[in-house]
Amino acid sequence: MLRAKITGTGSYVPETVLTNADLERMVDTTDEWIMERTGIRERRIAAANQGTSDLAAEAARRALDAAGLAASEIDLILVATVTPDMLFPSTACLVQGKIGATRAAAYDLAAACSGFLYGLSVANSHIVSGQYKNILVIGAETLSRVVNWKDRGTCILFGDGAGAVVLQATKGNSGIVTTLLKSDPSLWQLLCLPSVGSRIHASPLDVEASMHTIQMKGNETFKAAVKALDEIVDETLGAAGVKAAEVDLLIPHQANIRIIQATAKRLKMPMDKVYLILEKYGNTSAASVPMALDEAVRTGAVTPGKTILMEAFGGGLTWASALVKW
Numbered sequence: 001m002l003r004a005k006i007t008g009t010g011s012y013v014p015e016t017v018l019t020n021a022d023l024e025r026m027v028d029t030t031d032e033w034i035m036e037r038t039g040i041r042e043r044r045i046a047a048a049n050q051g052t053s054d055l056a057a058e059a060a061r062r063a064l065d066a067a068g069l070a071a072s073e074i075d076l077i078l079v080a081t082v083t084p085d086m087l088f089p090s091t092a093c094l095v096q097g098k099i100g101a102t103r104a105a106a107y108d109l110a111a112a113c114s115g116f117l118y119g120l121s122v123a124n125s126h127i128v129s130g131q132y133k134n135i136l137v138i139g140a141e142t143l144s145r146v147v148n149w150k151d152r153g154t155c156i157l158f159g160d161g162a163g164a165v166v167l168q169a170t171k172g173n174s175g176i177v178t179t180l181l182k183s184d185p186s187l188w189q190l191l192c193l194p195s196v197g198s199r200i201h202a203s204p205l206d207v208e209a210s211m212h213t214i215q216m217k218g219n220e221t222f223k224a225a226v227k228a229l230d231e232i233v234d235e236t237l238g239a240a241g242v243k244a245a246e247v248d249l250l251i252p253h254q255a256n257i258r259i260i261q262a263t264a265k266r267l268k269m270p271m272d273k274v275y276l277i278l279e280k281y282g283n284t285s286a287a288s289v290p291m292a293l294d295e296a297v298r299t300g301a302v303t304p305g306k307t308i309l310m311e312a313f314g315g316g317l318t319w320a321s322a323l324v325k326w
């Protein structure tokens, strides 16, 4: 039986650091409030000449290096993002050009913060069906471009970055065990970016109303996230026949330390089995899980034989999980 195995990971963050102290000078907030309510201390901001595809391409190059694979061997590039360079061409096509993946097909996938895990699930299906052998799945965002820097309820949360994995066909026992994808449109208004799209076209009035920036009802989003993640981790472990105690490492979407603690509590998992990059990078949406995974691999927290549970939640609403035997 064919399985999909992650054979290389990579990530990239821009150099510029925006600290909570910097935010104190921009909006009515404090480092203490942000740390206590979110667990975030700083985040990265893309340079003026960097688009999402630049961040994604660098993460992809690092993942290819780690896998020992040439870009020309990639069959498919999947980029999960809500901050594409432009509406079209896809960011995946731009990445294809930047890394020289001459034979690949390429497309973007929009599932907000769950996008990377949606992408991993789709890529898994492409591999298990025998259609493709080598796939790059990338989560990349430049959220700093779509944040309302006057809204203290959202601007403290988000940051820029990219993470990538190389997924390859294998006949071995390690690889993706199961993935679950969920969505519920009834609460879409909790978290959205209304413009630019076909409905709201960023007229001067729309811009004045900040329709081109992230709109979020923080408290309700928080509650929806905890509930959805509680349910999906239970269902994922049930589907795989794996007990929570058998999970070696939880790699959660890095949105808010209190949401992550709630999921860990649900799994009766001590926080030292939860991989965190939130404090350094904030919420990087689709990039957050692959960035955390890459750091976990490079620091030795993920080693062969370990069972890894990844989960994410975001606008849509969407939520998703993946259980991986490394």
Ligand SMILES: CC(C)(COP(=O)(O)OP(=O)(O)OC[C@H]1O[C@@H](n2cnc3c(N)ncnc32)[C@H](O)[C@@H]1OP(=O)(O)O)[C@@H](O)C(=O)NCCC(=O)NCCS
Pocket (backbone or CB within 6 Å): 028, 029, 030, 033, 034, 037, 038, 113, 152, 153, 154, 156, 191, 216, 217, 218, 219, 220, 221, 222, 225, 255, 256, 283, 313, 314, 315
């Ligand atoms: C945004 C979030 C940190 C706000 O924390 P909260 O505990 O829910 O706070 P509330 O929104 O209830 O606001 C409480 C108070 O803090 C204030 N506040 C909001 N942001 C603040 C900030 N940056 N600094 C100081 N005070 C702030 C509010 O204005 C409110 O004041 P009031 O009581 O005088 O009206 C939290 O709701 C959250 O993280 N939600 C999930 C967001 C998320 O993860 N989104 C992405 C999903 S992928």
